[in-house]
Amino acid sequence: MQEYTQARKTELSERVQAVQEDLAEAAKKAGRAASDVTLVAVSKLHPASDIAALADAGHLDFGENYVQEAAGKQEALQGLDVRWHFIGGLQSNKAKFVAGNFELVHSVDSLKLAKKLAAKAAERGTVQDVLIQASLAGEEQKSGAEADELERLVAEASELDGLRVRGLMTMPPFFDEPERARPFFARLRELREGIGQRLGISLPHLSMGMTGDFVPAVEEGATLVRVGTRIFGARPPK
Numbered sequence: 001m002q003e004y005t006q007a008r009k010t011e012l013s014e015r016v017q018a019v020q021e022d023l024a025e026a027a028k029k030a031g032r033a034a035s036d037v038t039l040v041a042v043s044k045l046h047p048a049s050d051i052a053a054l055a056d057a058g059h060l061d062f063g064e065n066y067v068q069e070a071a072g073k074q075e076a077l078q079g080l081d082v083r084w085h086f087i088g089g090l091q092s093n094k095a096k097f098v099a100g101n102f103e104l105v106h107s108v109d110s111l112k113l114a115k116k117l118a119a120k121a122a123e124r125g126t127v128q129d130v131l132i133q134a135s136l137a138g139e140e141q142k143s144g145a146e147a148d149e150l151e152r153l154v155a156e157a158s159e160l161d162g163l164r165v166r167g168l169m170t171m172p173p174f175f176d177e178p179e180r181a182r183p184f185f186a187r188l189r190e191l192r193e194g195i196g197q198r199l200g201i202s203l204p205h206l207s208m209g210m211t212g213d214f215v216p217a218v219e220e221g222a223t224l225v226r227v228g229t230r231i232f233g234a235r236p237p238k
């Protein structure tokens with residue numbers, strides 16, 4: 001792995017600090033504790049050295065989207081104290097590369113995928129924590145379970161040995177105006193409350209909010225925000 005420079009470490013930790021400050025302010029406005037919201041730094045397409053720099057500065061949570069890229073970084077950064085989050089679209093035939101290797105998988109959107117993750121995790125003697133991804137924007141948004149299928153998927157996934165459903169995730173369509181994303185965040189929180197109550201299970205986590213819209217997401221109850229660009233800068237093309 002390429003060494004990071006002190007300048008890069010300083011730059012990245014200042015950006016994380018700035019995001020944490022905005023996040024704390026949004027939490028306060030909503031009467032929530034800042035410590036109830038975890039900042040997941042989305043490092044996809046950025047070098048492992050950036051993760052090492054931030055980890056050495058004390059940041060814990062990192063999000064990756066691509067199986068191979070994530071595996072390469074995990075290998076390069078073995079022994080580093082970080083929590084890995086898988087946040088990208090995941091084909092069920094790749095579940096075996098993910099199960100047991102991530103603290104939390106945010107993007108479970110089908111029973112097929114849930115079953116594969118559960119089976120692999122169980123085989124490896126572990127339990128995989130997951131979120132169920134909801135698609136709340138109809139045609140505009142292909143990934144995630146539609147609202148009317150969501151409860152059933154949560155119920156069925158919760159029955160699987162090797163899997164623990166911890167909450168819901170969503171990604172609204174992109175808007176220039178972050179306030180326009182707010183109704184999607186409010187909707188996810190309502191769904192979480194309704195589903196949790198009807199199924200009698202605890203769904204503590206809501207993963208919602210990215211660089212452009214994490215402030216309204218936190219105000220609406222996000223417990224995990226996934227921020228990439230604002231921390232690492234623009235991503236190189238894949």
Ligand SMILES: *Cc1c(COP(=O)(O)O)cnc(C)c1O
Pocket residue numbers: 042044065087088171210211212226227228229230
């Ligand atoms: C890339 C990505 C992010 C981070 O997006 P930014 O706009 O760069 O903050 C968050 N969530 C998911 C699912 C992503 O794929």
